[in-house]
Amino acid sequence: MKIKTEAGERHVLAITVDNEAGVLAKITGLFTARGYNIESLTVADISSDHALSRITIVTSGSPAIIDQIIAQLDRLVPVHKVIDLADGGAHVEREIALVKVAGSGEKRIEALRMADVFRAKVVDTTLTSFIFEITGTSDKVDRFVALMRECGLVEVGRTGVVAIARGAEAV
CATH class of the missing domain: 3.30.70.260 (ACT domain)
Known part of the structure; x- marks a missing residue:
């Protein structure tokens, strides 16, 4: 790709x-x-x-x-x-991010709703914040982070891309 x-x-x-x-x-x-x-x-x-x-x-x-x-x-x-890997045919790419969001009331509910849509997991919570873990393509992570800005984004930590070629053989 x-x-x-x-x-x-x-x-x-x-x-x-x-x-x-x-x-x-x-x-x-x-x-x-x-x-x-x-x-x-x-x-x-x-x-x-x-x-x-x-x-x-x-x-x-x-x-x-x-x-x-x-x-x-x-x-x-x-x-x-x-x-x-882009020339070698089909491959799988993933990235992991930890996303800290602070907020209360409707912002908190909206953050949880969006996390559910993106299949992000809550890995830590306090009365005033969440830390979400999201795994997917870089585009998916980018979209999630952009939406969390509206909900009270505080901090983001990203792993960077890991990728591997599809198929039974090692490349």
Whole structure:
């Protein structure tokens, strides 16, 4: 699924790297040095022996820019594999957000109603606030946050995009 943005097409890069100090700095340094924007970044250990990590980066650019980014990432020593999930066919993306909303009366009732519509869970509550957990596409999270602004949005924490290719094989 390719989405056009002002900066070009949106791409989700899955990068398998050595799980060691400084690797993330090398990857982000490559983006910074060349003026590429990182829209979302997540990192997690993916192997049982803790030797490998997976970095998921969402970025935008023309096909030539994305090809250049992938080629430059492939040349870095700690990088084992770079996959552009947007080019690799169908994939699943999700993001988690914690959304704190304060309010009373009708605002409180409206926040709960909207959370129900978006299938957000209440993970903490006080007499004056809620913290909701919402999982879904970035667009879904964006829409929920925008609606919560009307209900008394206080704070938002987001994980960033995690993504994986569909199908039985690993990419």
